[in-house]
Amino acid sequence: MSTEEEEVIEEVREEEVGEEEEEVLRGFSIDALELMLSRVEELERYLRSPPPTTTTYVEEVKKEPEKEEKQPPKRSRRKKKSK
Structure with a gap:
């Protein structure tokens, strides 16, 4: 790891402020x-x-049903009437 990629970690200082x-x-x-x-x-x-x-x-597990992958509804194909 190059020095450019390394994170510089500063020492945390605690200071008392005010009364x-x-x-x-x-x-x-x-x-x-x-x-x-x-x-x-x-x-x-x-x-x-x-x-x-x-x-x-058990109640929490029952409340969260398994996520099933939703499949798009199948479209019905209508046959065209020939004249």
């Missing part, structure tokens, strides 16, 4: 921060939900 002592993370792109936020929200939803049971799993 509230908020932590500011530097060195992350907006996309990376949004990805982290979505992952945290997903984990929070998972932790708040009740633990899965076998019945719940």
